[in-house]
Amino acid sequence: MYSLIHSAVIRGLEVLPVNVETDVTDGLPQFIIVGYVSAQVREAEDRIRTAFRNSGITLPVKRVTINMSPADIPKSGSFYDLPIALSLLASTGQIPGNALDQVMAVGELSLNGSVNSVNGILPITAAALSAGFRTVIVPAGNLAEAGSVRGISAVGVSDLQEAVAYLRHGTLPLSADPVSGSEDKSSAAEDFADLRGQESARRAAEIAVCGFHNLLLAGPPGSGKTMLARRVPGILPSLSEQESLEISTIYSIAGLLDPLHPLMTDRPFRSPHHTISPQALAGGGRIPRPGEITLAHRGVLFLDEFPEFGRRALEILRQPLEDREITISRAAGRFRFPANFLLLAAMNRCPCGMFPDSRCSCSARDIAAYSAKISKPLMDRIDLYIECPPVSYQDLLSDGKKSETSAEIRARVETVRSIQEKRFLDTPFHFNSEIPAGSIREFCVLDTEAEARLAGCYEHFRLSARSCHRLLKTARTIADMDGSEIIRRSHIDEALIYRIPDLPGRGPGILLKA
């Protein structure tokens, strides 16, 4: 007897419905799974056989054929156990065939019949809703995640028996309790108030966060670059509902969602170690999975010790920094992952770290080679560059004058964010850094004095067309922070401070006297 149930396949971040068909006929007892399936899917046979026995369900001694269509899309993962088992039960008449209409099921079976949590529930449920399904049957552990999608009924089952009971009699094991996504912003334990000095670096960080500009911090060890970077999550602007859904989808597929708070309320902050492989950074695998740049989507990718990263890993960043997504081509197909992140990087200026202090023990060649590890095209994609000088003793022990707290900074960031929201209402972008080259003049209006300054500095600082565009976008954010719709000369002047330098190797280096 033939039966059909629906499940899903995850391709990159895209979810497609899959039909799981089962046919049970007389013949030599066999269990065949076809439809371009991976070894993980094939293993379902043994899990299902044992789970059935331990749940008191008998599997008839017959020829069982299971097909997953469309058969030209590769399927992998363990979440087909439950749909295969349910389809098989429908074929043998143990659950009514029509009970499976408009039902999508995913879940992994344990040998004792219990249903284990799986990854990717959020996008699967959303796909089920948009494909017009009535119900999704998911592992009980994933119920909160499935429940966060409104408009479809999610049934969480903790074992096979519960699933069978639901499909036979409609008894709900547990009710899906849509978890409210709104919670207080988890106040980061690390606050900007703890950071001494570094006024200009703080300012640069605020500009970077306000307009989502990429920022490179340079300076000797111990000047507070990493400390500052770790405090950036605390001042990031809040997520819109759409952004939250986007990020949660990525994290669901990567299996990084908090099962109790399935909708992410904070922007991600990823800080991979510099030994990361190019594939781990960009995303990869036979069937590609999201990499760090995708996990940092709509958030911050922090690369500490920037020049220490592998050349191949760093150069991979070029295209996503420009296109804000990455396309990975493998034998299994082409996969597009979003990668619209704020690149926050920190570096020393030389191998010993002390340059430009005269205590630097590196040769001119060492220093040149160190900065040359970051290619010019990659440097060109960074909007803001700031030097972090060593912290003075006065700053370190200034108890009288407290530094600003993250909350104060975040309040300003939110104001600038709402200005940008209004500005980009009819456009697909959210932040000033995303303004495409063609629309720069539309959004960046300069007064006459600012125009004159821009013309004057273009030659003086030997700007390129790309760096000029970056300069204007940065100036746009600085003007927004100033509450000015028109970009004035002082905004251009400040933006120029953060321009990418000719690092030594591309120009002569000067040491400071001790």
Place this chain on the structure above:
Amino acid sequence: MSQYVMHHITPESPLWPERMAPLPGMPRELYYIGSLPEEHTPTIGIIGSRLCSSYGHRTAEEFARAFASRGVQTISGMAVGIDGYAQEATLQAGGKSFAVLGSGADVCYPPGNGRLYDELCLRGGVISELKPGTPPRGPNFASRNRIISALSDILLVVEAKMKSGTNITVEFALSQGKTVYAVPGRVGDHLSDGCNYLISQGAGIAFSPEAVLSELGLVSSFSFGRETKAAEAGRRKKDRDLAADQAISPEERDICRGLSFEDPLPPDALARSLSLPVSRVLAALTDLVLRGYAEEPVRGLYIRKRR
């Protein structure tokens, strides 16, 4: 590929530098672009470390300018740092400068000095004993130094560490019978250790350009402190210009005066001492740099411009 005309001479050529003729260990041929140093014009070789301080940078430029204004031509190695700064300043002051390279004369090394290379080809000369197209290699740089010293009447060391490539040039100069001058540095400053050591060993003390020029008989008298007075006058003039400049706001004027003529300052320190928001200081600094009142000798550090 270089678009310049390459000349080739041997010791038999009438153009072969007279300064090199009597010396042992000289090359058997020279390639050059532009011209060779003029035979009867006083010539000073200016050398120093590649990584220098802003003091070394400033001194190299001031000395080179003073030399150029007295019609002295300069010779160096077109390296990053002191060499390049001195040669650039000579050309800017309308003087002639010549570079002896450790690569073929048609190979610009370091590539970052492309602009200087072009200027030298047009308004001075680029010289090498190596065949055109020879890539830059370590040992070649040490041996080209003997040509720098041979072509100079006086060798001036601006800033050098104790262990420095300039020592090689100094050794050559002494064995060739040239006078060596060194710019003194502060005690305890390892960027000047090499210079101070040379002075202790009997090198001339280059406390002002005139001190060096008097050796060549180009100035009859000079006095201690003249440099200091001239610098002081220059600063006062710069300050008067600043006060009279209508385009500068009072706040910017305060920020400019908060900067030092001597030691580069980070904007953070300036903002703290003036109790101003750092964003205003940052914007003002760009304006002051573009209007010629301040300089950024090292990225992120600012100093008042002296002239």
